[in-house]
Amino acid sequence: MTTELTLYTNPMSRGRIARWMLEEVGVPYHTEILEYDGSMKAPAYLAINPLGKVPTVVHGDQVVTECAAICAYLAEAFPDAGLAPTAAERGAYYRWLFFTAGPLEAAVTDSKVLGIEVPTDKQRMVGYGSYQAVMEALAGALQANPYIAGDRFTAADVYVGAQVAWGLQFGSFESRPEFAAYAERVTQRPAFVRATQMDEG
Incomplete structure (x- = not known):
């Protein structure tokens, strides 16, 4: 094209x-x-x-x-x-792509940037429930597979990987071994290195 x-x-x-x-x-x-x-x-x-x-x-x-x-x-x-998902990857690909763009980013922004903690009795009214809930959910996904949709790097890993890497760098994500290992995997990619050099050059 x-x-x-x-x-x-x-x-x-x-x-x-x-x-x-x-x-x-x-x-x-x-x-x-x-x-x-x-x-x-x-x-x-x-x-x-x-x-x-x-x-x-x-x-x-x-x-x-x-x-x-x-x-x-x-x-x-x-x-x-x-970088698009296969049929077998499609469910996890879209699930975690939109989870990260929606509930996870909202929870991190509210809790770590704005200092908002949702009361327990109000969590069912909030899309993400709680900051702790989204951290647990994402950690579970990254314990199960090396990449967010399975065994292979996809476009979803660009978005999710950036959020995890920045979250660890700036302290808005919990320091967990599964997050650290995932961030290291995705940020070693040549495309990430090139892009970072362009933006920091």
């Missing part, structure tokens, strides 16, 4: 996840670096992403925001990279 591919990002943002995924896919892409409270909020960019946030990937006439969606989209758009 020769359709132009553009990444709108900032090196100090979740755009690092999208860049990592693009490096895993291995296709040419153009990068537009946007500034917070500047070009990120300019009318030209708001026409692409009304939230004025990054990352956004534009692939021909397709506009994709949200890192989990970007990872899933690129895996399907470029199947030769082998």
